[in-house]
Amino acid sequence: MILSTPGPSSAFLAATKPSSPFPRVSKLFFLAPSHSLSSRFRSTARRSTAFPGVLSSLNLHAMAELVQDKEVFASAEVDSSKKKNRTRSRSFLDAATEQELLSGISKEAEAGKLPSNVAAGMKELYQNYKTAVLQSGIPNAHETVLENMAVALDLIFLDVEDPFIFSPYHKALRKPLDYYDFGQKYIRPLIDFRNSYVGNVNIFNEIQEKLRQGHNIVFISNHQTEADPAVIALLLETSSPHIAENLIYVAGDRVVTDPLCKPFSMGRNLICVYSKKHMNDDPEHSEEKRKANIRSLKEMALLLRGGSQVIWIAPSGGRDRPDPLSGEWFPAHFDASSVDNMRRLAEHSGAPGHVYPLALLCYDIMPPPPQVEREIGERRVISFHGVGLSVAPEISFSEVTAASENPEEAKEVYTEALYKSVTEQYNVLKSAVHGKQGLGASTPTVSLSQPWN
Numbered sequence: 001m002i003l004s005t006p007g008p009s010s011a012f013l014a015a016t017k018p019s020s021p022f023p024r025v026s027k028l029f030f031l032a033p034s035h036s037l038s039s040r041f042r043s044t045a046r047r048s049t050a051f052p053g054v055l056s057s058l059n060l061h062a063m064a065e066l067v068q069d070k071e072v073f074a075s076a077e078v079d080s081s082k083k084k085n086r087t088r089s090r091s092f093l094d095a096a097t098e099q100e101l102l103s104g105i106s107k108e109a110e111a112g113k114l115p116s117n118v119a120a121g122m123k124e125l126y127q128n129y130k131t132a133v134l135q136s137g138i139p140n141a142h143e144t145v146l147e148n149m150a151v152a153l154d155l156i157f158l159d160v161e162d163p164f165i166f167s168p169y170h171k172a173l174r175k176p177l178d179y180y181d182f183g184q185k186y187i188r189p190l191i192d193f194r195n196s197y198v199g200n201v202n203i204f205n206e207i208q209e210k211l212r213q214g215h216n217i218v219f220i221s222n223h224q225t226e227a228d229p230a231v232i233a234l235l236l237e238t239s240s241p242h243i244a245e246n247l248i249y250v251a252g253d254r255v256v257t258d259p260l261c262k263p264f265s266m267g268r269n270l271i272c273v274y275s276k277k278h279m280n281d282d283p284e285h286s287e288e289k290r291k292a293n294i295r296s297l298k299e300m301a302l303l304l305r306g307g308s309q310v311i312w313i314a315p316s317g318g319r320d321r322p323d324p325l326s327g328e329w330f331p332a333h334f335d336a337s338s339v340d341n342m343r344r345l346a347e348h349s350g351a352p353g354h355v356y357p358l359a360l361l362c363y364d365i366m367p368p369p370p371q372v373e374r375e376i377g378e379r380r381v382i383s384f385h386g387v388g389l390s391v392a393p394e395i396s397f398s399e400v401t402a403a404s405e406n407p408e409e410a411k412e413v414y415t416e417a418l419y420k421s422v423t424e425q426y427n428v429l430k431s432a433v434h435g436k437q438g439l440g441a442s443t444p445t446v447s448l449s450q451p452w453n
Contacts, residue, residue, distance in 0.1 A: 089113075089161075092154040101150060102126065108157060118160060121260050121380075122153055128382040133189045135384040141189070148186050155182070155263035166256040168292065169299035170270040172245075179267030180245065184237075186264070187230035190365050192386040196235065197432045197439070197448040199359070199390025199425055204240040207310070207391070210354060211242065214307040218346045219247075219391070220339060220418045221358035222331035222426065223314030225366040226261055226380075229268045232312075232360065235389045239451035243310055248303070250313040253289075260380065271300050271311070300345065307351030312358070315339045315415075319368040329363055331422050336415040343397055343414070354394045357418045359425035361433060362387040388429030390446055392421045 091104030102123060109119035129152075130145045138144065173179040198204075207217050225231070233244040248269040255265050256272055273296045274289040303309050316332035323330070346353030364385035397410075400417045404410035425446055432441035432448055442448045 089157065092150050092157065095146070095150055098126075098130075098146060101146065101153065105153065114157065114160060118156070118259050122156060125149075125260060125380050125382075126153070128380055132382040132384045136189055136192070138189055144189055148189070151182060152186060152263065155179075156259055159262050160259055164262060164266060166265070166270065166272050168272055168296040169303065170256075170266075170268075170272060172269050173266050179263060180233075181267070183230045183264045183267040184234060187227050187365070188234055190227070190382065190384050191231065191234060192384055193450070193452055195386030195433055195436075195438070196450070197386075197388045197390075197429060197441075198235050198239065198451055199388070199428060199446040199448055200392065201239050201449050201451055202447070203356070203391045203393060204236065204243060207354075207356065208240055208242050210352075211246075211308050211310060213352075215352040215354060216304050216307060216346050216349055217310040218342055218353065218355045219310070219312045219358040220334070220342070220355060220422070221312055221314050222360055222422055223316060223319050224329075224360055224363040225319065225368065226255065226264070227366045228360060228362065229312075230264070231362045231365065231387050232389060235387065235451075246310060248309065248311045250300075250311065252318070271296050273297075301349070304345060304349035304351065304353070307349070311342075313338070313342055315342070320363065321368065331359070331419070331426055334415050334419045336411045339415040339418060340411040347397075355397075355418070356394050357392045357421035357425070359390045359392075359422045359429060360388070361426060361429040386433040388433050388448075390425040390429055390448075392425055392445065395421065 089108065091108055092101060095101040095104055105114065105119050105122050108114045109116060114122075126145075126149050129149060133145050133148075134141050174181075211217060229247070229249055232247065236244040246269065248271060251265065251268075251270045251272055253272065253274045255261055256270070273293050300311070304311075315334040315338035317335060317338075318332070320329055320332045322328060343353075343355055346355060362385075364383050365387060366380060366382055395414070395417055397414050401410035401413050404413050428441055428443055428446040428448070431437045432439070435441065439448050439450075
């Protein structure tokens with residue numbers, strides 16, 4: 001999802017220095033009834049897991065020119081006084097039992113307020129979430145399911161009635177309703193914290209200090225589930241709360257257009273892009289998607305110029321999938337152009353930039369379909385399981401590529417170094433979680449801990 005051309009232009013080299021630590025930033029998850037492409041990534045009238053191919057399909061020079069054009073991306077929020085006055089349905093929030101909650105879905109569908117496919121998805125989501133939470137053995141599991149699903153179904157229904165439109169740069173909605181907190185509460189019962197681990201907490205601490213100093217951080221990561229942002233935040237909320245709440249996710253268009261996911265996405269800071277994998281699903285709109293991606297990249301460049309930004313990107317272009325023969329899961333390979341251009345954006349922002357390899361293991365929580373699907377509205381399989389997250393030391397481009405003979409070789413060498421680190425960390429997490437080795441799976445390069453204990 002990242003650009004492809006030679007070196008960065010002078011527009012990036014002339015970037016301004018960061019003003020103050022931790023400037024405002026914004027964060028992933030996901031059906032809005034169909035909208036025109038031009039409106040899908042605009043500002044909203046009801047308001048306040050990164051996908052390569054985007055950047056690799058664009059031109060760095062063109063983006064550099066856009067960075068100079070400040071008014072193109074002014075955030076145009078519609079004044080709340082212009083919102084429609086409508087009576088809110090209480091079908092879900094007033095439900096006191098499971099039967100009342102499911103009956104509310106049927107009632108709204110029969111009234112023509114819920115498309116049949118969305119209603120069916122809501123019922124399936126309820127049953128799958130219930131099964132997973134009951135597996136956890138937590139106290140008051142039934143009450144937790146009812147409470148969390150009542151809020152989730154209400155927010156899904158609200159968005160179907162009055163669709164939220166994501167800006168190219170979306171800042172997490174924290175009030176009047178805290179969508180970030182909603183996502184945390186919803187995913188928390190799905191994580192088996194007794195069998196979950198964080199690798200190299202000391203490096204996360206180092207990263208938080210760099211952010212305080214005005215540096216930019218880029219996580220080059222694998223991507224496993226729609227719940228990745230919540231999993232990352234839940235694992236870091238104790239030891240690295242600033243990263244947990246301020247991480248910006250480069251997110252594909254599907255996570256902001258699927259009604260069952262949009263309420264979760266609204267609680268995350270996002271740079272919204274069109275994934276290369278879906279760029280030509282509708283050839284008639286391919287050019288419009290490309291232009292939308294350029295606007296989103298301009299937003300990212302402007303953010304980085306301010307410093308103290310922490311950005312997550314999965315340069316594989318989508319979620320990891322199991323090997324069709326062995327059934328084994330492993331990080332999908334990274335796109336070299338995506339990695340290289342993200343690195344250049346960070347290095348030439350005007351603030352110090354650092355690239356860290358990040359590994360994530362959580363596919364059991366909410367595994368993706370076996371193959372990439374073109375249509376919106378995949379089935380949600382949900383489970384209670386242990387998860388893992390690990391970061392390794394920063395990888396220096398100049399050091400890793402010192403022996404490279406040309407820029408193309410350097411791109412490949414650097415990408416391979418990052419991928420190798422992510423894979424090594426992933427295997428340690430896999431041994432700890434799936435191999436039941438726990439903290440004993442630690443290695444000289446990956447020190448596992450449970451910061452919440």
